[in-house]
Amino acid sequence: MPRTIRFVPALLMALTLTACGAGVHGTPGGSGVRDPYFPKMGNSGYDVTHYDLTLAYDPARRHLTGTAVITAIATKDLSAFDLDLKGMDVAGVTVGGRGARWSRNGQELTVRPPSDLRRGETFRTMVRYGGTPETITDPDDSKEGWLPTADGALALGEPTGSMAWFPGNHHPSDKASYDISVTVPEGLQALSNGELTRETTEHHRSTYVWHTAQPMASYVAMLAIGHYTVRRTRPADGPPLYVAVEPAQDKAAADVLGRIPEIVKWETSLFGPYPFSSTGAVVADQGDAGYALETQSRPVFPGAPGLQTVVHELAHEWYGDSVTPKSWADMWLNEGFATYTEWLWQEDHGGDTAQDIFDSLYKGDYYDDPAADKAIWAYPPARPSGAAHISDSPVYERGAMVLHKIRQTVGDKAFFRILRGWAAAHRYGNANTADFTAFVEKQAPGKDFAPIWRDWLYGEGKPGHE
Ligand code: TRP
Ligand code: ZN
Numbered sequence: 001m002p003r004t005i006r007f008v009p010a011l012l013m014a015l016t017l018t019a020c021g022a023g024v025h026g027t028p029g030g031s032g033v034r035d036p037y038f039p040k041m042g043n044s045g046y047d048v049t050h051y052d053l054t055l056a057y058d059p060a061r062r063h064l065t066g067t068a069v070i071t072a073i074a075t076k077d078l079s080a081f082d083l084d085l086k087g088m089d090v091a092g093v094t095v096g097g098r099g100a101r102w103s104r105n106g107q108e109l110t111v112r113p114p115s116d117l118r119r120g121e122t123f124r125t126m127v128r129y130g131g132t133p134e135t136i137t138d139p140d141d142s143k144e145g146w147l148p149t150a151d152g153a154l155a156l157g158e159p160t161g162s163m164a165w166f167p168g169n170h171h172p173s174d175k176a177s178y179d180i181s182v183t184v185p186e187g188l189q190a191l192s193n194g195e196l197t198r199e200t201t202e203h204h205r206s207t208y209v210w211h212t213a214q215p216m217a218s219y220v221a222m223l224a225i226g227h228y229t230v231r232r233t234r235p236a237d238g239p240p241l242y243v244a245v246e247p248a249q250d251k252a253a254a255d256v257l258g259r260i261p262e263i264v265k266w267e268t269s270l271f272g273p274y275p276f277s278s279t280g281a282v283v284a285d286q287g288d289a290g291y292a293l294e295t296q297s298r299p300v301f302p303g304a305p306g307l308q309t310v311v312h313e314l315a316h317e318w319y320g321d322s323v324t325p326k327s328w329a330d331m332w333l334n335e336g337f338a339t340y341t342e343w344l345w346q347e348d349h350g351g352d353t354a355q356d357i358f359d360s361l362y363k364g365d366y367y368d369d370p371a372a373d374k375a376i377w378a379y380p381p382a383r384p385s386g387a388a389h390i391s392d393s394p395v396y397e398r399g400a401m402v403l404h405k406i407r408q409t410v411g412d413k414a415f416f417r418i419l420r421g422w423a424a425a426h427r428y429g430n431a432n433t434a435d436f437t438a439f440v441e442k443q444a445p446g447k448d449f450a451p452i453w454r455d456w457l458y459g460e461g462k463p464g465h466e
Contacts, residue, residue, distance in 0.1 A: 026077035026116035031108050033171050037328040037387040040107060041160055042171025043082040046072040049122070050176050051218075053166050056183040056205075057190075057225055059152050064088070065130040068166050071122065071176075078117040083109045083127070085167035086145070086160075087134035094126045109167055133164045139388040142290045149288045152188055152225030156293050156300060159328055159390065162218040172324050173430050175215035183207045184225055191224040191244050193296045195278050212296065214276055215428045217324045222295035224282045235261045238268070242280040242298060246288075252304035253283045259307065263314050270344065271315075272420045275322035275427060281310070291391075294338070296321045308342045315341035318423045326432040331390045332381035332457075333436060336399020337419075343400060358404045361397055377462040382433045398456070405452045410444045418443050433457065 029045020052069040070083070086107045093102040095113035102111045109127070117123050133146035138159070145164030147154040155165045163170045182190035186204045194212035201207075212221075228244035235241065238261050245253050260281060268274050276297040286303030293300050294316030301309065319337035343354040352360075360366040364373040378392065379385040381399040389395075407415040418440055425431075425439060437453055455463035 024077050024116040024118045026074075026079040026118075028110075029076070029078055029081035031082045031110075033173060033327075035171060035327045035329075037384065037390060038160060038171075041084065041163075041328075042169050042174060043084065043108075045076050045078050045081050046074050046117075046123075046169070048072045048169045048174050048176040050178070051166065051168060051221075052179045054181045055165075055223075057153060058185065059148070059188070059225065060185075062132045062148055062153075063130065064133050064146070064165065066128070066166060068125075068127045068129070068168070070125045070127070070168060072125065072169075074117040074119050074121045074123060076119050078113070078119075080110055080112045081117075083111065083125070083167040084163040084170040085109045085127075085129070086136065086163045088129045088131040088164075091128040091130060092126075093128075096123055097126075100125070107163055127167045129167065136161050136164055139386070140391060141388075142391075144289075147289055149226055149285060151227055152184070153223070154225075154284055154288050154300065155221075155223035156289055156291075156295070157219040157221060158293055159219055159387075162221055165223065166218075166221075168218050170218045172217040172219060172328070173326050175217050175324060175428070175430070177214070178212040178216055178221060179209065180212075180221075180223070181207060181209045182223065182225070187227070188225055189228045189230060189244065191222075191228065191230075191242075191282055191298070193220070193222055193298060194276075195240075196242065214296075214322075216296045216321070220294060220296040220321050222282070222293070222298070222300055224284060224300065226284070228282070233261075238264050239274050239277065239279045242278055243282075244280070245283040246285045248285060249283045249304045253301075256305060256307050256310055257281060257283070260310065260314070263311055266345070266348070267311075267315055267318065267341065270341075270416060270419060271318045271423045275317055275423075279314070279317070281305075281313075294320050294334075308345070311345045312338045312342050322428055323423055323426040324430050326430045326435075328387070328390055329382070329384065330432045331384065332395045332399035332402070333431065333433065335391070335396045336381060336401075336403055339396045339400040340403045343404075354404055354407070358401055361401060366397075380456075380458050380460060382457045402452065402456045405456050406440060406449070409447055409449065409452065414444050 032039045033042035033044050050071040054067045056065045084107050093100045098114045100111050100113050135143050136145035144156045144161030180192045183205050184190045186206050190208040192210035194210050197211045198209040229247050231243045233241045243257050278297050280298045282300045284302050289302040294313045299313035315338040320334035343357050347353045367373050376393045376398050379394050384390045
């Protein structure tokens with residue numbers, strides 16, 4: 001970045017600060033963004049541009065201390081605004097460097113700045129907090145948020161876990177850049193998203209500073225504290241790699257982790273340029289988490305993953321992390337795409353074709369379990385039947401079947417143009433199902449997609465043969 005540009009935001013801020021004050025009569029921001037599945041997640045009235053988190057963790061006491069500096073733009077005149085924070089004790093809040101009043105009600109931390117904020121104004125909120133972060137149980141009973149491990153902790157956030165370890169606008173629609181600094185007892189590593197910009201040890205404590213320049217949704221922000229074996233490599237024809245493995249998993253994970261550059265290269269050839277400035281993986285211990293997660297630039301796996309799982313999580317870097325759903329209703333745009341990528345991998349590597357897999361799912365002999373074969377038809381991909389079901393097979397497998405129906409309709413050439421074009425059109429942004437169907441229609445004029453949308457995307461039950 002050219003040097004002079006760095007001064008512009010500060011100058012603009014000073015100008016807006018002097019311009020506001022007495023004349024502004026704001027109203028409170030909202031305590032949610034009307035997400036159809038998680039109505040309390042996120043907050044309205046502002047848009048976060050950057051999180052600067054300074055954290056320290058003591059695994060022995062399970063104690064986290066944090067300072068979050070949140071830079072945001074007011075999207076209306078504001079007298080107050082909410083942040084999401086579940087558990088933890090708040091020690092103090094400032095806005096623009098001045099003490100602010102605050103109160104808590106469930107996951108809502110309501111902040112009253114000393115003077116109202118003007119629409120368009122950039123403001124900086126600092127929250128100091130500490131305590132033992134909570135493990136959150138999802139509506140589907142999986143565990144996320146803060147997950148203590150044998151020697152450290154794992155922080156995972158899909159869909160609501162990130163409010164356990166930092167205050168923020170915890171909804172996928174508000175993406176921001178991040179600086180995350182983590183101090184841990186010497187000998188432990190602290191891993192997060194993006195690039196490691198600094199690593200220091202002083203007085204028996206080590207500090208790791210991670211930088212994420214590209215916009216990131218908070219549910220794919222990650223922290224892994226433990227005794228990891230770390231390997232950094234710079235392939236000639238791909239993004240730099242940062243791979244961390246729990247030593248107990250090192251042997252079992254070695255082969256598949258060695259294939260990450262090949263997987264990223266293959267996905268790049270299909271989806272277009274890799275969206276982030278680094279990649280890699282974190283392999284924690286089996287049982288440290290209940291699911292793998294496509295944490296931005298560096299997915300997390302509980303135990304040595306299979307090849308398909310790595311192919312799946314890395315596909316999310318394009319579909320999920322770079323192109324992020326506008327709401328939790330749009331999950332199939334993540335999971336349908338990542339699942340279809342697994343099918344494409346098999347097809348390209350001498351396994352079943354996507355058509356074979358589609359046929360088997362349709363016939364109902366894909367799983368060994370008839371109940372699982374039936375479950376695909378429980379609800380349509382674009383209308384999950386509740387918050388407990390946003391990660392069920394209708395979102396994954398039937399979502400992938402929607403993509404296959406599009407491929408059947410337009411042919412391979414147009415289909416791969418659509419996959420790549422979709423990643424480019426919403427790179428670093430947010431999109432929903434209506435954006436997707438409109439995009440597909442524009443890419444293939446003259447084709448009739450209405451039956452696919454009606455029967456496969458939005459229709460209840462198993463679509464019939466055409
Ligand atoms: N996104 C993860 C994956 O497919 C799975 C997952 C974990 C998930 N938590 C979720 C999906 C919550 C939907 C909702 O790799
Ligand atoms: Zn997935």
